[in-house]
Amino acid sequence: MVMQLAQITDHDLTFTPVNKGFINEGILNCLSCDSMMTVHPQCFPIPVPKDDPYFPYKNSTTGQPYCIPATRSMPGQRTLGPREQMNQLTAYLDMSFVYGSDVCEAKSLRSFYGGRLNVTKHPFKGKPLLPEIFAHPECRSEDKICFQAGDARASEQPSLGSLHTVLLREHNSIATEMSKLNPHWGDETIYLETRRILGAMYQHIIFNEFLPRIFGWKGIKNHGLTLQPDGYYEGYDASCDGTIFNEFSAAAFRFGHSLLRPIFQRVDASYKPLNPPVQLREHFFKPAILYKPFIIDEIILGLVDTPMETLDNFITEEVTNHLFEKKQIPHSGMDLISLNIQRARDHGIPGYNFYREKCNLKKAQNFSDLLEEISPETLKMIIKVYDHVDDIDLFPGGMSERPLPGGVLGPTFACIVGHQFRRIRSCDRFWYENDNPLTRFTAAQLKEIRKATLSRIICNNLDNVKIIQRMTLDLPDHFMNPRVKCSSIPKVDLDPWKERAACSVRNVVINVGSTSHVSPCMTCTCTKEGPICQSVKVTNCFQLARLFTSEAVLEDTICKVQCSFVFRALQEFSESTSGNQLGFT
Structure with missing residues (x-):
């Protein structure tokens, strides 16, 4: 499940557009090795060496050199100078893969009824599926039907589509409950507040569950990624630039490619394996399998039950030989890792050794200087490919490092990814823990969001799941991470979002928008989110004594702090007169 959460998070943060053809032309055909001269100058094909194993x-038909097709990323700068690439997505953890990254896309995904998103009715009476879309440019289904989501890659492979579906269902489930809590709310209010709630839950899960598995808890602390246990986060920086680093999108956050397995194991509700498993190469942009009864349950629970591959420099052939392969055409697949390296070169990303120095590692003068971070066996393979230590590309170099204790990433990738996620949090004005009075959640709402777990979301939105381990990014363990009934996993209680006509504080009823004393030295204002109380600054203790009874004043700690000298005199006088209320009404 770590792999799949990594991919969908990447699809929330980065999507680099590539060049297309001239006017009215589509995707470039850059298969020919001379295509940059004969097809389009933005072709950037990858020559296949003589000793390639696949x-x-x-x-074999033309006798011409064979190349893997690749296209340069679209330039994004408006002035002359170094080429800069674009990011088509919002650079924050805002679930743009569910809601879209622009207004038009967001509208196309909404039902405009009850705050819910569009769905497709399940043909076998299961929970709904993602909405269908026709004529998707990359769709390979026989009927040309793929699924629509906030990100165009939702149909790329079945486990990604399954997780998209689970999160879509969670949105609609929250929206339905919100409409019951606040029946006077319209579609727009329900949609926006539901999006806000689910986005906050997602941010919490990424920082509380996903990132600790990537960095280890020590790494979380070192990179400043620790969440608030309670209260609000005060680290928002209004001058901060939240832009996604090119190094992050083109290299470091592609580490998940090493975690891919060649198949997705299916399991039933009791976690018994089902055959056949789902083979990755058979289902690139072919989402028809997701219409089968219980298949989303089987894939999601299979992810929860199956260990990920180790992060290293070994990648499954499903994506190194058969990526987006057309089954009827031999060698029509692509090599994802070669594309990663080619893209980083296109983007002008410096080499691995450059980033070692940036990340406080020793800049290597020769290959042997890398032995502290890279094993001798791996280093031997690197030496076969590169002539000099400065030639090593960032992606293969970072992937070759030993992981840090308790984490998945080596020191260089951990440095880049950690720095990016720290900015994702501190630069985001709408971060769920922020203390901005205009955008923050109430204390009660924030307390509920902190209950959010991926296991609870899975339990809420599969058709037939009964038990699951509490920490779905860790394998089940009888003692450390046992499978438990879904009913025992805490839910996010939405009651704090109920809009009230009045508030009750210490048996004092206050209408929304009104302020009243709830004690002699405390007033509360009733808001739609709940009461907001504050202490009263006492300017005349004797006047306070005339306005309230002695019992009420003496029980109010805030009054005592400000008027202790008066209270002591009143208490002494009260005792001497057997409780007479001289001066009180």
């Missing part, structure tokens, strides 16, 4: 050196 792809042929020459085309």
Whole structure:
């Protein structure tokens, strides 16, 4: 499940557009090795070496050199100077993969009824599926139907589509409950507040569950990624630039490619394996499998039950030889890792050794200087490919490092990814823990959001799940992480979002928008989110004594702090006169 959460998080943060053809032309055909001269100057094909274990050196039909097609990323700068690439997505953890990254896209996903999102009715009476979309440019289904979501890659492979579906269902489930809590709310209010709630839950899960598995808890502390146990986060920086680093999107956050397994194991509700498993190469942009009864349950629970691959420099052939392969055409697949390296070169990303120095590691003068971070066996393979230590590309270099204790990433990638997520939090004005009075959640609401777990969301939105481990990013363990009934996993209680006509504080009823004393030295204002109380600054203790009874004043700690000298005199006088209320009404 770590792999799948990493991919969907990447799809929340980064999507780099590539160049297309001239006017009215579509995706470039850059298969020919000379395509940058014969097809389009933005073609950037990858030549296949003679000793490649899978792809042929020459085309068997034409006899011409064989290349893996690649296209340069679209330039984004408006002035002359170094080429800069674009990010089509919002650079924050805002679930743009569910809601879209622009107004038009967001509207196309909404039902405009009850705050809910569009869905497709399940053909076998299961919970609803993602909405269908026709004529998707990359769709490979026989009927040309793929699924629509906030990100165009939702149909890329079945486990990604399954997690998209679970989160769509969670939105609609929250929206339904919100409409019951606040029946006077319209579609727009329910939609926006539901999006706000689910976005906050997602941010909490990423920082509380996902990132600790990537960095280890020590790494979380070192990178300043520790969440508030209570109260609000005061680290928002209004001058902060939240832009996604090119190094992050083009190299470091592609570490998940090493975690991919060649198949997705299916399991039933009792976690018994089902056959056949789902083979990755058979289902690139072919989401028809998700219409089968219980298949989303089987894939999601399979992810929860299956260990991820180790992060290293070994990648499954499903994406190194068969990525987006057309089954009827031999060698029509692509190599994802070669594309990663080619993209980083296109983007002008400096080499691995450059980032070692930036991340407070020793800049290597020769290959042997890398032995502290890279194993001798791996280093031997690197030496076969690169002539000099400065030639090592960032992606293969970072992927070759030993992971830090308790985490997945080595020191260089941990440095880049950690720095990015620290900015994602501190630069986000709408971060769920923020203390801005205009945007923050109430204390009661924030307390509920902190209960959010991926296991609870899965339990809420599968058709037939009864038990699951509490920490779904860790394998089940009888002692450390046992499977428990879904009913025992805490839910996010939405009652704090109920809009009230009045508040009750210490048996004092206050209408919304009104302020009243709830004690002699405390007033409360009733808001739609609940009461907001504050102490009263006493300017005349004797006047206070005339306005309230002695019992009420003496029981109010705030009054005592400000008027202790008067209270002591009143108490002494009260005792001497057997409780007479001289001066009180």
